Amino acid sequence: MRISKTWIRSIWIPIIAVFLGLLVGAIIMLLSGFNPIQNYSNMFIGAVGTPNAIGEVLRTATPLILTGCGFAIANSAGFFNIGVAGQALLGWAGGVAFALWFPNLPRIIMLPGALIAGVICGAVWSGIAGFLRAFFGTSEVITTIMLNYVALYGTNAFVKGVLAKGDNDYSPTVPVAARLRTPFLERLTQNSTFHYGLFIAIIAAIFLWWLMKKTTLGFEIRAVGMNPDGARYAGMSDKKTIILSMLISGAFCGLGGAVDGLGNYENIIVNDAMPSIGYDGMSVSLLAGGSAIGIIFAAVLFGLLKIGGLNISIMSNTPSEIVDIVIAAVIFFVGAQYIIRYALNTSARRQAAKNAAQVAATTVATAGVDSGPGDGAPDQPRADAIPPRQRGQKQPPVEQAPDHHDDDDGEAK
């Protein structure tokens, strides 16, 4: 596979997936009697129309960048960390608990302390799954799903029993020193909930890029993800890599939860269901194909969809859930990128075949007498498959990898 090709693919697949996802949303809206163009423009206005909306979009994107990075690291190592939500929840609880238990710390110690508490909680939680996978071969998909619900009910009991005052379903608000919101950013965005977390998230995304591309550990993580047996043969410790990648993954997710807790909620509540930043972060990472810069863009896109989606139901009768349907459809098409590639390849191949037919026709016409009867016949089928390159003949942009049929065969999980 050539570098230029992978670049083209990695850019086009998510763009086509987003387009198809919006198309699915439009079809559903049409079928239920709503005006998709009106709704999508309402969504766009609702997301970028005012400084306040932009602030809300960026605030929504902030934790998604972090949880997306967390998911991406584990995914590079070949692990499907469905526990993002649970790790974020523990990070949220850890950050808020730290802030509530040490209310008198100065801001310079308080904020890093609370964030680190979140990081540690998230890392420990995913570390359990990594440890079990490394030493017992237990599927991380099942363990992280189970740990999600342990985290959900566990933190609910912790909030209700330890942090909350009286019989409340929420903890007190964290001290001012631990809050990520500041008057400056709030003024800038007309009292939105935009907060400093975005800068933490962007630094984290840069850290992810550096870790994966510039360090030995990142190289080992990618090597283990691509071929565990090969990595072991090359002398890398797969156990160590599994555990480290899961720890770092959980650390990012925990940081995401803590940032969202200290910036957005400023307390912690008893949750009915897993926090949405978990699955949304996974989706962001899948859409971005695990690239750090892609995660930032994908997270902002999700922020646009989610905040803009609220405006859909304000301006019309269309339920705002349509946005979540669009998001699910986008991820569906990212997952089914084989079919997108197949469609692209087929059209490219058809183009090539058409070209080849023309070329063959001209070749036969011009060189008909020269070719001897002996070698002419066996050459004929090949002329159909591979167009002979001629001077001045423009080659069509063929985007096909000949081996894509066997790319993902027999990949047992």
Added chain:
Amino acid sequence: MDLQVILLTLVSTTLVYSAPLIFTAIGGAFSEHSGIVNVGLEGIMVMGAFAGSVFNLTFGHQLGNWTPWVGLLAGGVVGVLFSLIHAVATINWRTDHIISGTVLNLMAPALGVYLTRLLYDGRGQTAILQHPLSTMTIPVLSKIPLIGPIFFTKTSLVAYLGIIISIYCAWVLTHTRFGLRLRSVGEHPEAADSVGISVYKYRYMGVMLSGFLGGIGGAVMAESITLNFSVTTIVGQGFMALAAMVFGKWHPVGAMGAAVFFGFAQSLSIVGAYIPFIKSMPDVIFSIAPYLITIIVLVAFVGKSAAPAADGSTFVKAK
């Protein structure tokens, strides 16, 4: 409360809470035996619960007492339709099974609430169902001394149905042509293909069966426990069913046993208030017990060999 009443309540709440899990877990077993990992059971249950609730509210007048039972079928049918997304994606379009299952889980609550808002004037939840799956006393069996009053009085008929179905499904998987072929497709699709079994067809059937049973499970949940449909009707039951299936080592009867056990853990937190020893324990223990036990069982007892060998793989027929 005297012992018999406590036991009666314990058994009947156990059955009520395990019924949705039993159906869904058996469904999961079918899908995984055909080689398709189905983490989308949660989403399938959501759609089943939605369909069951809407059917119940719409046709309650005409069908009377039969409403909830036909509602289960409605849930099953919608579950099949919804599971086709997973089938097409994983079987034909080579999507990663976990990603596709996650799409179902993302899609279902959004789609369910969207349709609910369309049907019921913008409200995000349905009204309370007027024809629920109520508990009932089984005529003859309840007359058996000792066992009768505890197990067959005011009990969940649908849970017993699930238990019977689990035994039937175990027989299907091990003794019928369909079951053996389904399993061969999940163990070694290339070998199955070489003797002329259509891998695609059997995988479609496996996923659709999981959609049917998962949809029924969701409808049971809505019609017997929550009694309406909202975004919080199904919170984690699908994953719990998945856990039950793993706990039961991918065997329908094992999955059923695990589901009953999980139902027991849930009912303890409800009935526990009347039992002196359990009363002193915090509720959270019972909420997290099923999940923790699954992890422990997975680590300690279930080897990798328990899962079908080709589970999670994509089969591409050689040209």
